[in-house]
Amino acid sequence: xxxxxxxxxxxxxxxxxxxxxxxxxxxxxxxxxxxxxxxxxxxxxxxxxxxxxxxxxxxxxxxxxxxxxxxxxxxxxxxxxxxxxxxxxxxxxxxxxxxxxxxxxxxxxxxxxxxxxxxxxxxxxxxxxxxxxxxxxxxxxxxxxxxxxxxxxxxxxxxxxxxxxxxxxxxxxxxxxxxxxxxxxxxxxxxxxxxxxxxxxxxxxxxxxxxxxxxx
Ligand code: AMP
Numbered sequence: 206x207x208x209x210x211x212x213x214x215x216x217x218x219x220x221x222x223x224x225x226x227x228x229x230x231x232x233x234x235x236x237x238x239x240x241x242x243x244x245x246x247x248x249x250x251x252x253x254x255x256x257x258x259x260x261x262x263x264x265x266x267x268x269x270x271x272x273x274x275x276x277x278x279x280x281x282x283x284x285x286x287x288x289x290x291x292x293x294x295x296x297x298x299x300x301x302x303x304x305x306x307x308x309x310x311x312x313x314x315x316x317x318x319x320x321x322x323x324x325x326x327x328x329x330x331x332x333x334x335x336x337x338x339x340x341x342x343x344x345x346x347x348x349x350x351x352x353x354x355x356x357x358x359x360x361x362x363x364x365x366x367x368x369x370x371x372x373x374x375x376x377x378x379x380x381x382x383x384x385x386x387x388x389x390x391x392x393x394x395x396x397x398x399x400x401x402x403x404x405x406x407x408x409x410x411x412x413x414x415x416x417x418x419x420x421x
Contacts, residue, residue: 212316215323
């Protein structure tokens with residue numbers, strides 16, 4: 206089972222990917238989370254990626270693709286990709302990586318959301334600096350700025366500032382949206398309205414995943 210969640214920053218990819226990976230036992234591969242960890246740990250990859258992530262730009266394809274390829278293991282075979290691929294080159298690289306591992310994509314879902322709502326969600330999002338749990342100052346505040354799961358400090362992600370969030374939304378429109386056509390004509394491609402409550406989006410996504418498992 207290989208599933209891909211596509212969508213603009215703020216569309217809820219991370220939240221839905223966590224839900225689906227825990228419900229269906231999929232390995233959640235979130236390139237943004239991996240970069241944030243590598244940056245926090247000051248690894249060679251983190252040091253190379255830092256300036257791009259901070260500026261809301263895409264990290265160069267060779268770094269991203271190498272990082273993703275190293276995490277695939279054909280024996281495991283159940284992955285949920287969140288934040289990758291983000292352009293046509295990455296989509297083509299993914300096809301080659303999967304072919305090499307004898308795997309193929311079962312489901313690609315685009316989480317559709319308006320730019321205004323995406324921006325509103327990003328700037329009100331807060332994350333735990335320790336465990337990455339996601340909060341929202343309007344819908345899910347962290348009492349006293351502390352994480353309910355681990356007690357860590359809950360902060361505004363550096364690239365969630367309004368200026369950088371606007372840049373990231375532009376990158377999505379200019380670079381990632383054209384890539385969607387790579388998948389759009391195939392039967393594996395689905396869309397959901399991600400402007401709804403997270404629980405409603407989860408129900409819609411579960412129906413797609415259930416139908417894949419029912420076929421296998
Ligand atoms: P995200 O958490 O998915 O919004 O990603 C945060 C940042 O990580 C992005 O703005 C990029 O700088 C970087 N990033 C994540 N995934 C990719 C990717 N597939 N290609 C290039 N850069 C990425």
